[in-house]
Amino acid sequence: xxxxxxxxxxxxxxxxxxxxxxxxxxxxxxxxxxxxxxxxxxxxxxxxxxxxxxxxxxxxxxxxxxxxxxxxxxxxxxxxxxxxxxxxxxxxxxxxxxxxxxxxxxxxxxxxxxxxxxxxxxxxxxxxxxxxxxxxxxxxxxxxxxxxxxxxxxxxxxxxxxxxxxxxxxxxxxxxxxxxxxxxxxxxxxxxxxxxxxxxxxxxxxxxxxxxxxxxxxxxxxxxxxxxxxxxxxxxxxxxxxxxxx
Amino acid sequence: xxxxxxxxxxxxxxxxxxxxxxxxxxxxxxxxxxxxxxxxxxxxxxxxxxxxxxxxxxxxxxxxxxxxxxxxxxxxxxxxxxxxxxxxxxxxxxxxxxxxxxxxxxxxxxxxxxxxxxxxxxxxxxxxxxxxxxxxxxxxxxxxxxxxxxxxxxxxxxxxxxxxxxxxxxxxxxxxxxxxxxxxxxxxxxxxxxxxxxxxxxxxxxxxxxxxxxxxxxxxxxxxxxxxxxxxxxxxxxxxxxxxxxxxxxxxxxxxxxxxxxxxxxxxxxxxxxxxxxxxxxxxxxxxxxxxxxxxxxxxxxxxxxxxxxxxxxxxxxxxxxxxxxxxxxxxxxxxxxxxxxxxxxxxxxxxxxxxxxxxxxxxxxxxxxxxxxxxxxxxxxxxxxxxxxxxxxxxxxxxxxxxxxxxxxxxxxxxxxxxxxxxxxxxxxxxxxxxxxxxxxxxxxxxxxxxxxxxxxxxxxxxxxxxx
Numbered sequence: 001x002x003x004x005x006x007x008x009x010x011x012x013x014x015x016x017x018x019x020x021x022x023x024x025x026x027x028x029x030x031x032x033x034x035x036x037x038x039x040x041x042x043x044x045x046x047x048x049x050x051x052x053x054x055x056x057x058x059x060x061x062x063x064x065x066x067x068x069x070x071x072x073x074x075x076x077x078x079x080x081x082x083x084x085x086x087x088x089x090x091x092x093x094x095x096x097x098x099x100x101x102x103x104x105x106x107x108x109x110x111x112x113x114x115x116x117x118x119x120x121x122x123x124x125x126x127x128x129x130x131x132x133x134x135x136x137x138x139x140x141x142x143x144x145x146x147x148x149x150x151x152x153x154x155x156x157x158x159x160x161x162x163x164x165x166x167x168x169x170x171x172x173x174x175x176x177x178x179x180x181x182x183x184x185x186x187x188x189x190x191x192x193x194x195x196x197x198x199x200x201x202x203x204x205x206x207x208x209x210x211x212x213x214x215x216x217x218x219x220x221x222x223x224x225x226x227x228x229x230x231x232x233x234x235x236x237x238x239x240x241x242x243x244x245x246x
Numbered sequence: 247x248x249x250x251x252x253x254x255x256x257x258x259x260x261x262x263x264x265x266x267x268x269x270x271x272x273x274x275x276x277x278x279x280x281x282x283x284x285x286x287x288x289x290x291x292x293x294x295x296x297x298x299x300x301x302x303x304x305x306x307x308x309x310x311x312x313x314x315x316x317x318x319x320x321x322x323x324x325x326x327x328x329x330x331x332x333x334x335x336x337x338x339x340x341x342x343x344x345x346x347x348x349x350x351x352x353x354x355x356x357x358x359x360x361x362x363x364x365x366x367x368x369x370x371x372x373x374x375x376x377x378x379x380x381x382x383x384x385x386x387x388x389x390x391x392x393x394x395x396x397x398x399x400x401x402x403x404x405x406x407x408x409x410x411x412x413x414x415x416x417x418x419x420x421x422x423x424x425x426x427x428x429x430x431x432x433x434x435x436x437x438x439x440x441x442x443x444x445x446x447x448x449x450x451x452x453x454x455x456x457x458x459x460x461x462x463x464x465x466x467x468x469x470x471x472x473x474x475x476x477x478x479x480x481x482x483x484x485x486x487x488x489x490x491x492x493x494x495x496x497x498x499x500x501x502x503x504x505x506x507x508x509x510x511x512x513x514x515x516x517x518x519x520x521x522x523x524x525x526x527x528x529x530x531x532x533x534x535x536x537x538x539x540x541x542x543x544x545x546x547x548x549x550x551x552x553x554x555x556x557x558x559x560x561x562x563x564x565x566x567x568x569x570x571x572x573x574x575x576x577x578x579x580x581x582x583x584x585x586x587x588x589x590x591x592x593x594x595x596x597x598x599x600x601x602x603x604x605x606x607x608x609x610x611x612x613x614x615x616x617x618x619x620x621x622x623x624x625x626x627x628x629x630x631x632x633x634x635x636x637x638x639x640x641x642x643x644x645x646x647x648x649x650x651x652x653x654x655x656x657x658x659x660x661x662x663x664x665x666x667x668x669x670x671x672x673x674x675x676x677x678x679x680x681x682x683x684x685x686x687x688x689x690x691x692x693x694x695x696x697x698x699x700x701x702x703x704x705x706x707x708x709x710x711x712x713x714x715x
Contacts, residue, residue, distance in 0.1 A: 023711065057710055060567075060571050061570075061571075061706075062566065062567075062570065062571075062706060062707070062710040063707060063710055063711075064707060078574065078703075080574065083571060083572060083573070083574070086571060088567055088571050089567075090567045090715050092715065093567060093715060094565060094643055094715050095565060095568070096563065096565050096568070097563070097642070098485055098502040098563060099461070099464075100460070100461040100464050102464060103461065103464050103465060103466075103467065106466060106467035106468050107467045107475055107479060108568050108572060109467070109468070110467040110468070110469075110470045110471070110472060110474075110475035111472045111475055111476070111568075111569065111572040111573060111578075112472070112572045113471070113472055117467070117468040117469065118468040118469075121468070135460045135461055135464060136459075136460055136461075137459045137460060137461055140459050153568055
C-alpha cells in the first residue's frame, strides 16, 4: 500500500486480520482477512448467513473479535479516533422513534460534536427530501422515510469511513437515484454490504465475496464480470461462485 | 382443533422452561399458603394489598395490550379459523401471563385477604387484570388514562371503608368486596371477548389513529456538547415504558411525556397526599408498638412502581447504532443513567418534600417514607436499569401493538429486583435506618457498576447479540 494523505497508517481504511467470531456453537467468521484502502469503494457480497452483518458490527465495535484484530484508519474500532471517522448504517436501521426527524439529526449531530449542526441538518433535510417531515414523530414515519432519515444520521458528521448495510432497502427508485448520487459525491472509504449485485455495481467498484465467514473471492467488478461468459449476467456469475464454494 | 390451536398459541408466546417454572411456582405457592397462618389483624398488609391491586388494575388498563405477535397478523389471522376458538386461545395465553402477576402476589394476598372466598377473589382479580389488558387495545390513550385513574381511586377509597370497591376485600368488607370483584370480572371478561372478536380491526385502527402525530414542542440540540445533549434529551422529556404486567413482558409500551408535566402530576399527587394525612389526624398503630402512616406506605409503594416503569424505558428505547458509534459505551451510558436519575429525583421530589413537611409538623413516622423516597427508590431505579440491560434487554423497534418476543424466564427475572425493593420499602417505611442503610447499599453497588468501563462494554455486546439495532 502507498501512503495516503491524512497520515493514516499504510493508507488502509479498513483492516480485518485473522478475525474469528462465533455465536455460541455457530461460527460466524472464520479467520477472516480483509483490507480496504483509503478511498476504496468495496461491496461485501455473500449469501444469507455469510457473516456480512457480523463483519460490519465488528468494524463499529458493537461486537468483539475472539481472535485477530480490526482497525479503522489504523485505530481499534472502539477507540474515540475510530468512532469520530466512522459512519454506520445497519440493515433495517431505526432512529429514535420518540423524537422528531429534526431532533434525531440534531441529537446525533451534537453527540458527534458536528460543527454547525444546524447548517448540516438543513442541508440533509433538503438533500434527502425530508423537509416536510422534520417535526414528525419518527415512530410514525413510513419505512422509506425512516430509511432516508437513517442514511442522513449515518452521514451527519461527514464520515471518512462509511459502512452501509443494504442502504437502498425500502427506497423508491427516484430516492435510490438521489442517494446514489449523494454517496457518489462523498469522499472517503466505503464498504457496502448487499445481496443485490446491481446496487454493488452502482455504489462500488470492487467486490469482496464472503461465505461461511471467510473471503471467497476479491477483485474489481470488471474482473468479476470477466469470470462469466459474454452473455452471462453478473448475478449468475456470483451465484455460481457462491454455490460452488467449498 | 381447538386444543391444537391452544397448544400453538401458548407455545409461540411462552418458552417451555418458563411454562415449567410457572407450574412449579403454582404448586409451591399453594402449598406455602396452606402452611402459613393468616394474619387478620395485620393492617399493613391490608394497605399494601389495596395499593397493589389499585396499581395493577390501573396499569393493566393504562399499559395493557393483547398478546399478539407480528406473525399472528401476517399468518394466523389470515387462516380460516373460528373467531371464537382464536379468541379463546389468545385469552387463555393472556390469562397465563397475568396469572403470573397474581401468582407473585398470591402468598401475600392469601395473608391479607383472610377471606373465606379467597379463591374466588384471586380468580376474579386474575380475570379482571387479563380482561382490562385486552380492553385497553380498543381505547384511546386519553380514555385509558382517565379510566385507569378512576379505577385506582375507586380501589383506594376502600381504605375509607367504601363497602363496594375492588379493594374492600382487604378492608373488612369481605362480601361486598368479593361481590364487586365478581361483577367487575364478569363485565370486563365479556367486554374482553367482544374485543378479541374484532382485535385485528382495533389494532389497525390504533395504528392509523397515531400515524399523523407531530412533536408539538420539540427540543433543540443544536450547539450543545455531546454530554449536555444527553442531559437535555433526558431532562426535557421522559419516556415511560413498561412490560404490561409486572412479572414479565407481553408487550412494551412507551410514551414520551414532557418532564414538567410529570412533575406537575406528582406535585398534585403529593399535595393530595399531604392534605389526606393532615386531615386524617394522628398516625395509626398498624403493628403492635409501632405507629405508622398508611398513606405514606401507599405513596412509597406507588412511587417504587413508578420508578420501575421509568427504569424500563432507559435502555428499551436506545439506538446503539447511533449512540454507541458516537461515544464510548461507558461514557454514554454513565451520563444516560445519571440524567435519568436526575429526572426521576425531580419527579419524586414533591413527595420527599411532603414527607419532610409532615416530619417537621411532628409526624415522626413520615421519616421512614422520606428515607424510602430519598434513598431506596433512586438506588433501586439505577439497579433496575443495569439489571434489565444485562439480563433481558428488549428493544422497542416499531410494532408497539404486538409482542416484541417470547415470554421467557429471562423476562421473568427482570422483575426480581422489584420484589427485593418492595420488601425493603415495606420494612423501611417502619424503620428509617433500614431505608438509609439499604438504599445506600444499593446506590453504592449501582455506582460501582455504573463507573465500571468493562460492565458497559459487556452490556454493548449483550445488546448487540440480543438484536438491538
